[in-house]
Amino acid sequence: MAPRALILDCDPGQDDAVALLLALASPAEVELLAVTTVAGNVPLARTSENARKVLELAGRRDVPVHAGCPRPILVPLETAEYVHGETGLNGVELPPPSLPLAAEHAVDAIVRLVMERPPGTVTLCPTGPLTNVALAIVKEPAIVPRLAEIVLMGGAKELGNVTAAAEFNFFVDPHAAAIVFECGAPVTMIGLDLTHQVLITEERLARIRAIGTPLAEAVAGFLAFYNRYDRERYGIPGAPLHDPCVIAHLIRPELFRGKRCRVDIETEGRFCRGRSVVDWWNRSGRPANALVLTEADALGFFDLLVERLARL
Ligand code: BDR
Numbered sequence: 001m002a003p004r005a006l007i008l009d010c011d012p013g014q015d016d017a018v019a020l021l022l023a024l025a026s027p028a029e030v031e032l033l034a035v036t037t038v039a040g041n042v043p044l045a046r047t048s049e050n051a052r053k054v055l056e057l058a059g060r061r062d063v064p065v066h067a068g069c070p071r072p073i074l075v076p077l078e079t080a081e082y083v084h085g086e087t088g089l090n091g092v093e094l095p096p097p098s099l100p101l102a103a104e105h106a107v108d109a110i111v112r113l114v115m116e117r118p119p120g121t122v123t124l125c126p127t128g129p130l131t132n133v134a135l136a137i138v139k140e141p142a143i144v145p146r147l148a149e150i151v152l153m154g155g156a157k158e159l160g161n162v163t164a165a166a167e168f169n170f171f172v173d174p175h176a177a178a179i180v181f182e183c184g185a186p187v188t189m190i191g192l193d194l195t196h197q198v199l200i201t202e203e204r205l206a207r208i209r210a211i212g213t214p215l216a217e218a219v220a221g222f223l224a225f226y227n228r229y230d231r232e233r234y235g236i237p238g239a240p241l242h243d244p245c246v247i248a249h250l251i252r253p254e255l256f257r258g259k260r261c262r263v264d265i266e267t268e269g270r271f272c273r274g275r276s277v278v279d280w281w282n283r284s285g286r287p288a289n290a291l292v293l294t295e296a297d298a299l300g301f302f303d304l305l306v307e308r309l310a311r312l
C-alpha cells in the first residue's frame with residue numbers, strides 16, 4: 001500500500017517533536033508533505049524554529065515548514081512554558097536552524113496541498129491548537145470533502161489538564177476546535193483518556209537513550225525535561241507522551257481502541273471553555289462526528305517508537 005500523505009500541524013513542544021520524528025522514521029507508512037506550525041505550547045516564532053531544528057536533527061531539510069497563526073481566533077494566546085520550558089524544547093541544546101521557513105503561510109499551504117493532491121488522499125494531523133486547520137476550512141471549504149481524515153491530539157472524555165474541564169489544545173483555541181468538529185470531515189480524536197496510558201517511565205526513557213545515536217540522546221534529553229512537570233503534578237511514573245500517538249495510530253491502528261460518538265466543543269462558559277463534550281452513550285441521539293480513541297497498548301507503542309527512532 002502507498003504511504004498515507006500527511007500534514008503535521010504542530011506547536012513543538014517535546015511531544016510534538018517526537019511525533020515529527022516518528023513520522024520521518026516511517027516512510028513506508030506515511031509521507032510527510034509539510035510541517036505547519038501554530039502558536040500553542042510556546043509562541044509561533046519558537047514553534048516554527050523548533051520544527052526546523054528537529055528536522056535538521058533528523059537530517060531532513062527537504063520537508064518544508066510553513067509558519068501559521070500567531071494567536072487563537074478569538075481569545076488571547078495562553079502558552080505552556082511551565083510544561084515545555086522557555087524554548088518549548090528545553091532539555092536539549094540544538095543549533096539554530098539554517099533551514100529557512102517556507103514563504104507560504106501555513107493556512108495557504110494546507111489548502112494548496114489538499115486541493116492539488118487527489119481527493120481523499122491527504123490526512124491532517126494537528127497536534128497543537130486547531131487555529132490553522134480551522135482557518136483553512138473557513139478559507140477554502142472545498143478542502144473538507146477532499147480530506148482523507150483529520151487525526152488530532154486534543155480533548156478529553158474525562159478530565160482536563162489545563163483546567164478541570166479542558167485539555168490544553170482545545171482550551172487554547174476553543175472556537176477553532178468547534179469549527180473542526182463541525183466541519184463534516186472524518187475526525188479521530190486522541191485525547192487525554194488515551195494519552196495518560198502512554199507514560200514515559202524511567203525504563204522507557206532508558207530504552208530510548210540506549211539506542212545510542214546522537215538523535216536518541218537528544219530525544220532522551222528533552223523527554224527527561226518534559227517528564228518532570230506532569231510526573232510531579234499527577235504523581236504518576238512518567239509524563240504522558242501525547243502527540244506521537246497521532247502518528248502511531250496511522251502506522252499501527254491496532255494499538256488503539258475507541259468508539260464513534262458525537263463530540264461538541266464548549267466555546268464559552270465560566271468553567272468549561274474548551275471542554276470536549278463526548279456523548280459516549282449517545283444521549284443526544286445525534287449522529288457521531290468523531291472516532292474517540294480511549295485505549296492504547298502502551299507497550300506496543302513504545303516498542304514501535306524505539307524501533308523507529310533507531311532508524312534515524
Ligand atoms: C497537548 O498540549 C501540549 O502541551 C502537548 O504538546 C499536547 O499537544 C496535551 O494537552
Ligand code: CA
Pocket residue numbers: 010011012013015016040041127128243
Ligand atoms: Ca502539541
